[in-house]
Amino acid sequence: MGDTKHVQGERSLLRLDERFPLSAHQRDIWTVCRSGEESAQFTIAGHQRLHGPVDIDVLAGSLDRVTRRHDALLTRFGEADGVPYQWVGHEPLPVEVLDLSRAPDPAAACRRAVDAALMVPLRLRTDRLFHPMLLRQDAETVHIVLRAHHIVADGYALDLFLTRVLTDYESHIGDGSCPGAPDEPSAPDESSALGAPSAPGEPCPSYRSFVDEDLAYRGSPEHQADQDFFRERLNGAVPALFARRPARPGGDRRVSVTLEPEEVAAIRATGTSVFSYVAAALGTYLARLHGTDSAMLGVAFLNRRGPRHAATVGHFATTLPLLVPVGPADTLDSMAGRVAADVRAYRHHERLALGDMPRPAASGDGRRQLFDTTVSYLNLPELPDIGGLVQERTGHQRRHDQDALAILVVHHRNTDLLRIELDCAPDVFDDGLPPARVAEHLHTLIRHGLAVPAGPRPASRSWTPPGGRTRSSPRTGRPYRYPKA
Known part of the structure; x- marks a missing residue:
């Protein structure tokens, strides 16, 4: 475990593959999952529907770039002598792009795909725990679907991530950039707002700091x-x-x-x-x-x-x-x-x-x-x-x-x-x-x-x-x- 490649984030000293403990909130999820990894109870999903002139290649590039800026979404989990640990992996999963426009009912096919994302169990020890996907419904309708294990993200995090993806997409849509180039109630508080979206290319805060x-x-x-x-x-x-x-x-x-x-x-x-x-x-x-x-x-x-x-x-x-x-x-x-x-x-x-x-x-x-x-x-x-x-x-x-x-x-x-x-x-x-x-x-x-x-x-x-x-x-x-x- 000596890879010196760094995650693009504020903790420049956090090396890929470096083991570190779980937060107490992650530990609670780990404890439950040890006896029930076949359950999808900790699968969460984010979904955004876009209608209009969407460049799906640029959007896929934005999903990839923004994923790489968040160490939590690259995290993997293991256990040694009964003690769980986590580390930041090397590469995100490729963005999956499905064209459902030829289905008999494309809108219904997209709804089924979004619902299905919530039904898939993600196994902590073996699976990648963040899956970005794009669904093409028709010439002007695209769905962003995020599937994640709750141990790496909560609902607020997926909202924040989606906002950053759209901010990145807007910055690249007209500048000719290479599409794939890497770069809470919610807490019950109705006045709370999402954190600053982070300008495209800016480092994002590391989850390791919270741990x-x-x-x-x-x-x-x-x-x-x-x-x-x-x-x-x-x-x-x-x-x-x-x-x-x-x-x-x-x-x-x-x-x-x-x-x-x-x-x-x-x-x-x-x-x-x-x-x-x-x-x-x-x-x-x-x-x-x-x-x-x-x-x-x-x-x-x-x-x-x-x-x-x-x-x-x-x-x-x-x-x-x-x-x-x-x-x-x-x-x-x-x-x-x-x-x-x-x-x-x-x-x-x-x-x-x-x-x-x-x-x-x-x-x-x-x-x-x-x-x-x-x-x-x-x-x-x-x-x-x-x-x-x-x-x-x-x-x-x-x-x-x-x-x-x-x-x-x-x-x-x-x-x-x-x-x-x-x-x-x-x-x-x-x-x-x-x-x-x-x-x-x-x-x-x-x-x-x-x-x-x-x-x-x-x-x-x-x-x-x-x-x-x-x-x-x-x-x-x-x-x-x-x-x-």
Whole structure:
């Protein structure tokens, strides 16, 4: 391991093939993957649709150049004596270009290809963990598809990467350059912006720098203080988890619901964020399903502290347990205010990895999970203006196998366009409680909360789901009736 070729980045002394440790957040993923590398649960995808005069050769060159500027996307992983390590590899994978314009339905073929990108497991020890691809739909429509393992990038990182690719493309589209020449809520914060896009050819911050910071943090008083913070916050909490069983095959388990602009405006008029309001509604819904007076949510945080982290491609994101009490007199308005205050407090302690979190006693089935329902906030950025191109960007991530429900709140920045996506475990959300009905219940709860934001009717009883009926509680198995207004 003596290759002296350097990665194009700020750490000129980082040699290719030099081994270094994992961050605590990467370690958590590694631990899960050791026993389940055949699962695609940690595959994430970024997707951008471009319509207009696209030069696909120049675009492929931009993808290659920008990939080479980010050490995280070239990273490989191994293990020695039971201890994982990582190193920066030599070359990125070639950009795959697929021409689907001759398919019977090119648009449908492209949609299938984008969906398929999320279904492919990436094995840590043997596979390359970042795959860029271009799909030609027709003469004027091209799709950029990024497939990555979560251990090398989070959703924010893929957004940042796509923005840099388009910036590079715009700089090369008219200058005659050789096409292939090398050169977070999201954290639930609706005002956060992507880091500086980095001018074409400028070095990008190295993810290795964050790993060094994380190693120093783990032995510091700040790490102990963060553990103490969560130990106090979670003291006495007993997470309510869904009962799990072998899944039945078939069935659509991913659904979404769109909030109307007037509903988004009404939420903002309460003085709280959309994320906090949705999290409060979700907590209320779960408490009613489980028959408890609180719900534990896993809330995604960016964990990017300052402009350097904001400009770095890599895996920073963390998911932290947030207890949402549901009192008999609470309204969604009051609960959303508490969620927002808790999220602000958590941001001072978001460096703590989930694997270092104080754990509850084991449940009846032996699980020591803090939560099995997660909620994330994806604030899609304003896209760079490239003359003549109509752009559309989406992000894709999967529910982790141990979770029963993963909710992604997708917001297009500076608009009132908001979509709530639900990824449901088929063994929990079956014909008795199908995902479409869960989405409908959650939307109904939000609408009813907005109708009486500060009135006497409590959030826990402010809705009547369509088709209300009795079913077994997903936690205890005892008969349980859907809540009535």
